[in-house]
Amino acid sequence: MSSFAYVSSELGNVKPETRSIAEELYNVAKAAGREIWFMWGIGTSAEHKTGLALDLMVRNEAAGDFVRNYIWANRERLRLRHVIWEQHITSTVVQPGVRRKMADRGDPTDNHYDHNHVWFFRGSYRPPPSPTPKPPISTPKPPVTKPTVKQRTLYWNKTTMLSGNDVLALQKGLRRVFPLYAGRLVLDGKFGRATDKAVREFQRRAGLKVNGRVGPATRAALRRYGVRL
Structure with a gap:
């Protein structure tokens, strides 16, 4: 994987906050593979002339999805105006949050199938929040062994339909972060056919085994997008 110095070598004289965002996106994507x-x-x-726009080139759909969804999940902190990926634009200004299809421009690059295009508002860069450090413990205490809470595997069973708060959290996360294929999920806490279909599509795009089962591997992949069950 190339260094950030190489990847950003053609950014030009973008705004300082745009360069900081570019480095954050590079590091986050790299950490996620x-x-x-x-x-x-x-x-x-017109957008690139402002120094507030980026084109982020990727080699596959999974990488493009990851970058687009990370940007959208952090849209307020990053001062996002809009993001374009796979011939669809999602804006914070025009029909906010609606992923709208764009006109066909004739080739994959012009239609944004090999890169995310993002445009930001002007403003100081705000880095991701750091975990709050815990105060030092003056007197060591013996470790407390907590019972392990085993998380159940979620999946569609037409005979005995799984339901509960974990299913509801899954539905909310999928609908919030992946509106293209999960934007119409009913938030009923029941793992039905529609939820199964959305999970399988997520697994396909994330490069996971496509079986519709939300086990440890799928949970871990969802956590990278901020979806916690």
């Missing part, structure tokens, strides 16, 4: 292999910044289009 989703490569951003190159970035473009200053350009001739």
Whole structure:
């Protein structure tokens, strides 16, 4: 995987906050195994001329989905105006949150199938929040062994339908972060056919085994997008 110095070498004279966001996205994607292999910044289009826009080149759909969903999940902190991926634009201004299809421009790059295009509002960069450090313990205490809470595997069973708060959390997370294919999930806490279909689509895009079962591997992948059950 290329260094950030190489990947960002053609950003040009973008705004300082745009460069900081670019580095954050590169590091987050790299940590998740989703490569951003190159970035473009200053350009001739109206948005790129502002120094507040980025083109984030990816090699596959899983990487593009990851980058798009991370940006959208952090849209307020990053001061996002809109993000474009796979010929769809999602704006915080025009029909906020609605993933709208764009006109066909003729080739994969112009239709944003090989990169995310993002445009931000001007403002100081705000880094991701750091975990609050715990105060030092002056007197060591013996470790407390907590009972292990085993999380159940969620899946669709037409005979005995699984339900509960964990299913509801799954539905809410999928609908919030992946509106393209889970935006119409009914939040009823019941693992039905529609939830099974959304889980399988997530697994396919994340490069997981597609079996509709939300076990340890799928839970871990969901957590990378901020979906916790």
